[in-house]
């Protein structure tokens with residue numbers, strides 16, 4: 610009997626090489642502080658642990674990017690979106706950075722930043738995977754929120770509530786400097802998207818999820834079936850032979866475990882449930898990229914260390930750490 614194809618043989622030519630991009634960007638929402646997360650995570654030892662405990666060769670440019678040089682001074686609202694040109698410019702640049710790592714067959718870890726940056730990360734991996742393997746990317750989006758608002762339906766105008774809409778082309782925009790740079794190779798199929806942890810979904814988002822039959826597991830589903838069964842169903846939806854981008858919003862966890870985040874929602878995942886999701890995604894052998902976003906150390910200062918620890922734990926779990 611032949612062994613199943615390894616991780617390596619499947620999607621990554623350099624599975625031990627980890628490209629890390631640190632994105633100090635907060636323009637997808639209105640609260641300062643989320644730009645400090647990458648440094649806080651790194652200072653707490655995350656990259657050393659990935660190297661020393663998990664054996665990755667970490668490729669990091671030793672910079673937290675703030676993209677100050679490409680953020681336009683004049684950036685009026687457009688279709689209700691706040692700071693559209695800033696988010697567009699940053700994510701366009703980030704898309705290229707992530708693509709550059711992924712096209713070489715490395716795993717990519719992006720430390721945010723707010724969740725708008727997923728427009729950059731996911732478009733970058735989607736493009737690299739299409740070019741290298743001729744395949745579609747699957748996205749597992751772990752979050753209290755669906756982040757799939759159309760600009761016109763958004764209650765806040767904050768683009769961190771819209772990234773999935775742009776990545777699936779449910780929202781489109783002609784203007785090159787407002788996400789018009791997104792092209793076909795950057796996009797994700799709604800059938801290859803699955804949510805876990807939802808509990809604060811806007812009215813327009815509920816309509817979109819229903820209309821497009823998007824697979825979503827809410828906290829209700831987790832209460833009903835347990836996290837084990839939910840992850841099993843989520844992975845079954847994605848399929849066993851598809852590269853996975855895991856986009857993890859720390860607010861998926863209950864504020865008890867991750868209080869320092871911009872839009873906390875009670876009734877969330879426990880730390881173990883969050884780690885369990887990440888561990889199971891790792892075990893598929895199909896993970897090719899992960900985002901960790903929305904850690905904001907300046908909010909709930911008392912809980913900042915706890916939130917950073919939680920973030921580190923989620924990343925380690927997704928990258929192969931085990932309890933035994």
Ligand SMILES: NC(=[NH2+])NCCC[C@H](N)C(=O)O
Nearest residue numbers: 724754758765767769770872
């Ligand atoms: N990535 C996040 N934390 N998103 C929160 C989004 C909240 C709300 N649905 C909005 O669109 O404004």
Ligand SMILES: [Mn+2]
Nearest residue numbers: 753754858860
């Ligand atoms: Mn969220």
Ligand SMILES: [Mn+2]
Nearest residue numbers: 724752756858
């Ligand atoms: Mn989010």
